[in-house]
Amino acid sequence: MTGRTIRVETPGDDGVALVTIDRPERHNAIDLETAAELTATWRAVRGDDGVRAVVLTGAGERAFCTGIDRSVSVPQPSSPYAMDDPLLAIGPKANDLWKPVIAAVGGMACGGAFYLLGECEFLIAAESATFFDPHTTYGMVSAYEAIGMAQRMPFGEVARMSLMGTAERLSAARAYETGLVSEVVRDGEAVGAALRAAAVIAGYPSAAVQGTVRAVWSAREAARSQALAGAPHLITLGNAPPEQQAGLFAARKRGHRMR
Template sequence: MTIRTQAEDGVALVTLDRPERHNAIDLDTAAELAATWRAFRFDDTVRAAVVTGAGGRAFCTGLDRFADVPQPPSPYCIDDPLLHIGPKANDLWKPVIAAIDGMACGGAFYLLGEADFLIASENSTFFDPHTTYGMVSAYESVFMAQRMPLGEVARMALMGTAERLGAARAYAIGLVSELTAPGEAAEVALRRAAVLAAQPTEPVQGTVRALWAAKEAARAHALAHAPQLIALGNLPPERQAGLFAARTRDGGQEGGRDGGPLVR
């Protein structure tokens, strides 16, 4: 099992439990996440949830690069296992808070994009490595454009691994609603979720649904373009692998004055 769940007093804690892989999501993890959200739909003892990552170094670093996901040879079809890892994709309208400690990047945005609000520790960073590795940031950029100013999304997506969005900046632009001391994001998120779980269930779920309806049409239209953009813009897999291998040999260092990525 790569997902741990525990529930108490109406609040479920969902933990991505692959710290040795920075909680990257493989096919088993993706399936477990989808099954977890679907199960919560029928569990009246769960009235709110928190999703976080184990280990303290990363919330999630997206799709595991070693997860083999064969793609159909058509620009109109993309088999993306991350499209179904979020609560809203599984028709769950109970409130979900994301608690971020450390890195959140790339495919992590599928989860962050479907959380109702984000709580992050002061050492958290957000970045999107797609362009650096020869890939289009399509779904990720659409999800983040629903949560933060367009210019900030553009900068993060286009700068790739050269720059990271720091927790303070994420809070200033409204991506994150609350900052905590390092290691305390999940604890604070559980306290906030307990407040949500204490409210009458039906009005809370109705409010969540209304909030998401406000942006749903625009998001659906934008996501519909993603498969073709990915098919047209991604480099061939072997060239992506070469870029990834080169970056790994270099230690992933790029951007800031100290040789590492610039954090703003």
């Protein structure tokens, strides 16, 4: 299952796979190759009975994932009713994987990283982890990202994070208070904590675990499906032209407020 940008390991014989986005030099941003490898990884895990739980993380200490790599260029259809999004299939649920996935977050998690975090069962974060959504700052609509986070956080918190862009970052402590994160651990310990939790879950009968995962997700599936159906139109209508986005990115301010 291991590819050039996605590393898959089985640290023990407990049925747990560790999936690592391995582009630390790019803050684990997702290019088209990485997107394809993530899709292939979830599909492979789905068919591997030896894997009963998964931990997802990013390589290095600076970032879990910073969303789509800005070097990626995806030509869009001319119709406002159609949109091509290379990140739509990078998450486990998008690939019909109902084995539990636990995210171990260290460093920055922002923007398109929420496609992944929004499809994990729960998050464990290092103390220095931060969460933010830069879309509005760069003239882009936060649709799929905001929808994913709206399943995990109070409305006001999602709205604030989505609208404040790069001006604010959510600390791991505040993310825990809002319910986005289920546990905060010391730096360097998130993966270990997630592996321990995953090992416990992997030790239970797999059919019961997967059925429970599916039941939990079904509780909110209707609202989520309706929201996702409208996302492409909002993005197509609201996104600034690519050249304007590039200009806003180049002129971005480096400072931010932590809360």
